[in-house]
Amino acid sequence: MIPAVRAVVYEAAIGGLLIVGLPLLSLGLERGAPVLPEGAQAVGLALALAGGGLWVWATVVLVARGDGTPLPLDPPRQLVVSGPYRWIRNPMHVGLIAFFAGEALLFRSVVFLVFVALLALATVLWSRHEERELERRFDGLYVRYRNSIPGWFPRPRASASRGVV
Secondary structure, three states: OOHHHHHHHHHHHHHHHHHHHHHHHHHHOOOOOOEOOOOHHHHHHHHHHHHHHHHHHHHHHHHHHHOOOOOOOOOOOOOOOOHHHHOOOOHHHHHHHHHHHHHHHHHOEHHHHHHHHHHHHHHHHHHHHHHHHHHHHHHHHHHHHHHHOOOOOOOOOHHHHHOOO
16 A cells, blocks of 8 residues: 555544544533633634644655655655654644644633643653654654754744754
């Protein structure tokens, strides 16, 4: 199966479980929980759209340029430093967390927002393992990239000003 098809299957399975399952789980636990103000919904919609767009963009670039998938069992064979990876090392993670935070605001769910915070913490911890693996696979090339590009908060001109990889 070509990497693009494997990536679609992976993203659909994992994303579908998270996008549908996490809200349903949190909304099921909400009895008597406080809700966020109505104004949170407009911000949530914008954040969910932006985060979802970043997640999809980063996935497409990773598959197209990396000759692999986001799935740890079928990782990219090439280090990807283009697209959103020019500005941050973890654009799929940032996009997914932003998407879920936006979804929590859209549903005005405090419980869902707590789940998102826990997911963000787990993602940061996972990324440490992931970065050690990237360093092992791509050696000095990844180390130069990691030292040039921030992990979580973009600096729009980081790659241009430092001549990354």
